Amino acid sequence: MAIPLCLRTIEETSLSMWIRDTPSLFGYWFILTIHAIGMTMLVGASAVLDLRLLGVAPDLPITPLKKLYPMMWTGFWVQVISGLLLIIAFPTKAFTNPLFYAKLGLIAFAMVMMARLKKRIFDDSSLNDEGMMIKGRTLAMWSFVCWIGAMVAGRFLAYTFKYLVYPDDASAKLGQFLDFISRL
Amino acid sequence: MNFLNLAHQHLLLNHWPIIGTFMGLSLFLIALTARKDYLKKVSLVIFSIVALFAIPAYTSGHAAASLIAAETEAFPEIVETHQGAALMAFLFMQATGAFAWLGLWQFRRDSRPAKWILPAVLFFSVVAAATLALTGNTGGEIRHLEIRPEQETLSFVAAAGTAIFASTQRIVLLPSRWGGTWPILETLHFLGLTLLFATLGLLDLRILGFFKQLPLRPLVRFVPWAIAGFACNLITGMLFFIGMPAFYNYNIDFHLKMFGVVLAGANILLLFCTDAFRECEQLGPNEDAPISAKFLAATSMILVFAVLVLGRYMPFFEESLTPF
Numbered sequence: 001m002a003i004p005l006c007l008r009t010i011e012e013t014s015l016s017m018w019i020r021d022t023p024s025l026f027g028y029w030f031i032l033t034i035h036a037i038g039m040t041m042l043v044g045a046s047a048v049l050d051l052r053l054l055g056v057a058p059d060l061p062i063t064p065l066k067k068l069y070p071m072m073w074t075g076f077w078v079q080v081i082s083g084l085l086l087i088i089a090f091p092t093k094a095f096t097n098p099l100f101y102a103k104l105g106l107i108a109f110a111m112v113m114m115a116r117l118k119k120r121i122f123d124d125s126s127l128n129d130e131g132m133m134i135k136g137r138t139l140a141m142w143s144f145v146c147w148i149g150a151m152v153a154g155r156f157l158a159y160t161f162k163y164l165v166y167p168d169d170a171s172a173k174l175g176q177f178l179d180f181i182s183r184l
Numbered sequence: 185m186n187f188l189n190l191a192h193q194h195l196l197l198n199h200w201p202i203i204g205t206f207m208g209l210s211l212f213l214i215a216l217t218a219r220k221d222y223l224k225k226v227s228l229v230i231f232s233i234v235a236l237f238a239i240p241a242y243t244s245g246h247a248a249a250s251l252i253a254a255e256t257e258a259f260p261e262i263v264e265t266h267q268g269a270a271l272m273a274f275l276f277m278q279a280t281g282a283f284a285w286l287g288l289w290q291f292r293r294d295s296r297p298a299k300w301i302l303p304a305v306l307f308f309s310v311v312a313a314a315t316l317a318l319t320g321n322t323g324g325e326i327r328h329l330e331i332r333p334e335q336e337t338l339s340f341v342a343a344a345g346t347a348i349f350a351s352t353q354r355i356v357l358l359p360s361r362w363g364g365t366w367p368i369l370e371t372l373h374f375l376g377l378t379l380l381f382a383t384l385g386l387l388d389l390r391i392l393g394f395f396k397q398l399p400l401r402p403l404v405r406f407v408p409w410a411i412a413g414f415a416c417n418l419i420t421g422m423l424f425f426i427g428m429p430a431f432y433n434y435n436i437d438f439h440l441k442m443f444g445v446v447l448a449g450a451n452i453l454l455l456f457c458t459d460a461f462r463e464c465e466q467l468g469p470n471e472d473a474p475i476s477a478k479f480l481a482a483t484s485m486i487l488v489f490a491v492l493v494l495g496r497y498m499p500f501f502e503e504s505l506t507p508f
Contacts, residue, residue, distance in 0.1 A: 033492075
């Protein structure tokens, strides 16, 4: 399968090259660090909420946990921005790996679960803690599983990519050849 | 004094786990005979803290060994014997520390630990003390020719340590088409850190005055989850180190991170697992924590974030230290 040329265009922009190649402390590793901190906010806030709904810390009142949502959304936007910069740095690496799409899908699914959780549980003032747990259990479980899945996929992106950068013709042919061999 | 000299760092650190374990064990034996709970708790704190200290002591040892590897005076077989014994001592110290930490947690929650905890601590600390004596002895022989025996015999403990190191390294570096064992450990390391940040973060933020409607006592139920995350990362982290010690030895970032781990661990222990801040647990909704607890909650947040940042930057600082 041919790799879209636009990926090479992105790689050749000065921003992409700077993130990849700068010896500065604030290049690639800085963005990756921000991506990890955003993860602790986004997944951390969701995980605490999920764990409580699944029965951990049963004496903890649930309603005040609504305040975790602003932190979750802050983390989400930190992830979107830092994630976009990482994609700009290595577009071919991301878009040629099927696991990358799995990660995005799992994140989207988990975010939908969190949004529905807010609507069904926190926006319904008639529910007590017990009612919230019963009503939120399935959503909490699925979002928890999806977050773990997204993290597993994200971590494996560093080990399963096929091309680090857009291949020149020779290495593209080699890649296709290796791909062909591996399917035998 | 050269802080960046890793052999010096090892010399500064390596006496503490030995002396600390012997002091902790003596105090523990007195506490058990006198049946005094507060003395038991103090010895459990000592065991937990020296277990944390053992981490940089062990990791700096590998760096020190690679520094003197070229010298003719240091016989490689003595260094190997020392390293084998050191790994065994490290493992038994970590087991002691883990059970001691669990015991402290149970002391704080139920005011008495489960029946088997203290005997387990006693057993592992005695074995740790014995293996530490062996480690200290062979370690001294590396530099002190006057105490070196005519014929060095590889002890059973050292041989076991060397074998465990080699087989662990083989498993950690097991390759496969998608990357092998390493990515699995990396994934667990990230899941562990998220669990730690999620639970510890909420506790720290509440003490600092955020999420004020939450009472603190039920939140403390998250502490075992935080410690589970910490333990998961300690284990996977040590497996990384055993897998590729050469990658970490000359990395300034790694050695700083290990200090951060010691401080962060001691901070969590003090704030949530000793009696020092027990009254803080009674905090109801909209009540303010004392300033001392807020200070420790703030340092705990700063330390875990520092450890995360140092961890993520690790590859950037590869070979940032040069062999002297």
